[in-house]
Amino acid sequence: MEPIIQVNNVTKEFKVLNRSEGLKGSIKDLFSHDYKIVRAVDNVSMDIGQGEIVGYLGPNGAGKSTTIKMMTGVLKPTSGSIICNGVVPYDKRTLNAQNIGVVFGQRSQLWWALPAIESFNILKDIYLVEDKDYKDMLELYSTLVDMDSIMHKPVRQMSLGQRTLCDILASFLHNPPVVFLDEPTIGLDVAMKAKIRELVKMLNKEKNTTVILTTHDMGDVDALCERIVIIDKGKKIYDNDIEHLTGLFGAYRTLSVSLSKNKEILTKEELEQMETSVSNLLREQWPDVDMPVSIEDNEIQILVNEAFTGVVKVINAVQDKYKVYDMHITEISTESVIRKIYDGSKIVK
Amino acid sequence: METSDMSMKTASKRRGLRYYFNIYFRIIAQDIKSKLSYRSDFIISLIGMILTDAVEILSFWLVFQNFPSVKGWNFYEMLFLYGFTLVASTPAQCMFDNNWNLRLVVYSGDFIKYCFRPVNLFFYFMSEIFDIKGVGKLFVGLSCIVYSWNKLALPVNFKSLVLLIFGFVFASLIVIAILNLASSACFFIMNSFFVLSLSNTLRGYARYPITIFSGALKFVFTFIAPIAFMAYYPSMAVLRPDNVPVLTWFTPVFGIVFFYISYKVWMKGALSYNGTGN
Ligand SMILES: Nc1ncnc2c1ncn2[C@@H]1O[C@H](COP(=O)(O)OP(=O)(O)O)[C@@H](O)[C@H]1O
Numbered sequence: 131m132e133p134i135i136q137v138n139n140v141t142k143e144f145k146v147l148n149r150s151e152g153l154k155g156s157i158k159d160l161f162s163h164d165y166k167i168v169r170a171v172d173n174v175s176m177d178i179g180q181g182e183i184v185g186y187l188g189p190n191g192a193g194k195s196t197t198i199k200m201m202t203g204v205l206k207p208t209s210g211s212i213i214c215n216g217v218v219p220y221d222k223r224t225l226n227a228q229n230i231g232v233v234f235g236q237r238s239q240l241w242w243a244l245p246a247i248e249s250f251n252i253l254k255d256i257y258l259v260e261d262k263d264y265k266d267m268l269e270l271y272s273t274l275v276d277m278d279s280i281m282h283k284p285v286r287q288m289s290l291g292q293r294t295l296c297d298i299l300a301s302f303l304h305n306p307p308v309v310f311l312d313e314p315t316i317g318l319d320v321a322m323k324a325k326i327r328e329l330v331k332m333l334n335k336e337k338n339t340t341v342i343l344t345t346h347d348m349g350d351v352d353a354l355c356e357r358i359v360i361i362d363k364g365k366k367i368y369d370n371d372i373e374h375l376t377g378l379f380g381a382y383r384t385l386s387v388s389l390s391k392n393k394e395i396l397t398k399e400e401l402e403q404m405e406t407s408v409s410n411l412l413r414e415q416w417p418d419v420d421m422p423v424s425i426e427d428n429e430i431q432i433l434v435n436e437a438f439t440g441v442v443k444v445i446n447a448v449q450d451k452y453k454v455y456d457m458h459i460t461e462i463s464t465e466s467v468i469r470k471i472y473d474g475s476k477i478v479k
Numbered sequence: 480m481e482t483s484d485m486s487m488k489t490a491s492k493r494r495g496l497r498y499y500f501n502i503y504f505r506i507i508a509q510d511i512k513s514k515l516s517y518r519s520d521f522i523i524s525l526i527g528m529i530l531t532d533a534v535e536i537l538s539f540w541l542v543f544q545n546f547p548s549v550k551g552w553n554f555y556e557m558l559f560l561y562g563f564t565l566v567a568s569t570p571a572q573c574m575f576d577n578n579w580n581l582r583l584v585v586y587s588g589d590f591i592k593y594c595f596r597p598v599n600l601f602f603y604f605m606s607e608i609f610d611i612k613g614v615g616k617l618f619v620g621l622s623c624i625v626y627s628w629n630k631l632a633l634p635v636n637f638k639s640l641v642l643l644i645f646g647f648v649f650a651s652l653i654v655i656a657i658l659n660l661a662s663s664a665c666f667f668i669m670n671s672f673f674v675l676s677l678s679n680t681l682r683g684y685a686r687y688p689i690t691i692f693s694g695a696l697k698f699v700f701t702f703i704a705p706i707a708f709m710a711y712y713p714s715m716a717v718l719r720p721d722n723v724p725v726l727t728w729f730t731p732v733f734g735i736v737f738f739y740i741s742y743k744v745w746m747k748g749a750l751s752y753n754g755t756g757n
């Protein structure tokens with residue numbers, strides 16, 4: 131099937147002015163050529179199909195919002211091209227706007243002084259939604275969330291969570307084929323996050339809406355996304371199923387050992403010394419296997435890939451040399467998998 | 480299949496003048512409704528606004544107690560000009576007041592929220608706020624004009640009324656254009672507030688006849704920052720019907736051209752502005 135969004139080799143560079151101070155400075159800036167180039171998005175390509183929920187992940191400043199802004203037509207790529215619903219968004223921004231819904235976390239697009247329902251009524255007119263479609267949509271909403279508690283309150287009196295909820299409902303109101311959610315759960319409590327995940331999931335299922343979701347929160351990813359795309363420093367570093375990702379790391383275990391009776395009193399020097407000697411020990415024993423050693427919580431942590439070495443063997447090797455007072459083994463979480471990718475680990479490739 | 484259906488649906492959704500009027504009135508009706516629910520707030524600021532204008536008129540009057548005329552202009556003629564600037568400022572005050580908030584939303588990055596709607600960006604931004612207090616300006620301005628018209632014993636006829644109304648329309652385009660240009664400075668420079676306050680000071684000069692300024696200022700106020708078209712030139716058709724300057728007849732051209740330029744600059748700024756990094 132033809133993808134609904136095609137992103138082809140997109141790069142976005144910002145010219146950042148080294149700004150001057152004061153009134154005179156701001157006039158000087160108008161004519162200044164003192165620029166530095168920031169490459170926010172670097173040759174990114176992806177195809178997104180109808181109905182997918184794609185998690186778009188990356189650390190702060192990775193270029194997620196910049197990519198979304200290009201897909202929504204607010205920014206024009208420096209090079210490369212994007213097609214969304216057969217429209218080039220940055221050439222036909224208003225036409226494209228009819229086909230998308232957008233939520234930029236913490237920036238409500240609803241009218242501040244109006245009750246949410248009044249905002250919805252205006253949006254109905256702006257997007258030229260048919261009466262029947264509008265009624266059906268509100269009916270669907272009322273089966274998904276408790277509308278009465280939020281619809282009649284002015285947006286400015288709402289909590290952040292209620293506002294986000296309303297913004298998400300507003301973004302689906304004209305039943306667009308694509309909805310962009312940029313960090314929708316940022317700053318929300320656990321209960322509200324769960325509510326919002328459930329809502330997005332249901333709307334995606336009901337309307338087969340394509341959802342592109344950027345987030346920091348692995349909970350969002352685990353709850354919603356089958357596919358994730360990871361970017362770091364503007365470059366795409368991963369694009370596949372979430373299963374594939376955990377599969378890649380599925381054989382990994384984190385082994386934490388305590389090499390002192392009272393780990394709390396260890397100094398930094400002592401810990402670092404332990405870290406070095408454990409690291410040397412492992413390298414002696416398994417010269418061909420990469421086993422990263424780190425200090426965490428005053429313990430020595432070893433990341434073991436069971437595909438190459440059994441955890442038990444590693445424990446034995448450490449115990450031969452040191453007295454181990456305490457130890458535990460944990461599975462690697464989606465969160466640390468993704469952190470490992472951000473950290474530029476070689477494992478991905 | 481789904482996709483092509485969608486684009487056909489989109490193509491059939493034409494957005495003409497009627498659509499824009501409908502949206503505009505829906506939004507401002509809600510805005511006014513919500514403002515009126517804070518009634519005391521509204522009344523206090525309305526009174527404040529009328530008082531500000533009244534104090535201006537009073538100080539005007541005081542000046543003329545000592546000088547019966549300034550460069551051949553008497554008090555009532557000056558009052559007429561002043562009233563004219565107030566009426567011409569009403570549309571800017573009522574419909575384009577959100578310009579005063581532009582800086583804040585641009586610098587905070589919130590401006591991006593206006594960019595996701597399938598309507599004209601300038602229109603959508605301005606539609607957010609309708610300042611009914613501007614009606615106070617209209618009231619004070621019209622009172623000044625009627626009063627001085629009477630005192631000056633100007634003829635009341637169809638021609639002068641038509642000239643007056645056309646004058647209001649095109650002069651208000653100038654006022655709006657100056658406001659648009661000044662507020663759009665924030666797309667191009669940091670700390671742009673001085674541009675807005677400069678434009679306000681400039682507008683303050685519009686109530687004086689252009690003839691009292693020196694040659695260089697005369698040129699600037701006519702062709703660069705054309706505040707002379709905010710009151711002086713359009714008023715001349717009514718105030719001195721036997722001695723109308725040629726430029727008076729160019730008021731519509733200046734009004735339309737300057738408004739168009741200001742719209743283009745505003746849009747260019749808005750679209751090239753890159754949603755200041757978060
Ligand atoms: N308007 C802009 N001007 C200059 N630099 C920008 C602008 N917008 C974003 N950037 C820079 O581009 C990079 C990516 O930003 P962004 O897309 O907001 O990241 P993310 O959303 O992943 O946190 C950052 O280094 C940011 O500072």
Ligand SMILES: [Mg+2]
Binds near residue numbers: 757
């Ligand atoms: Mg971001």
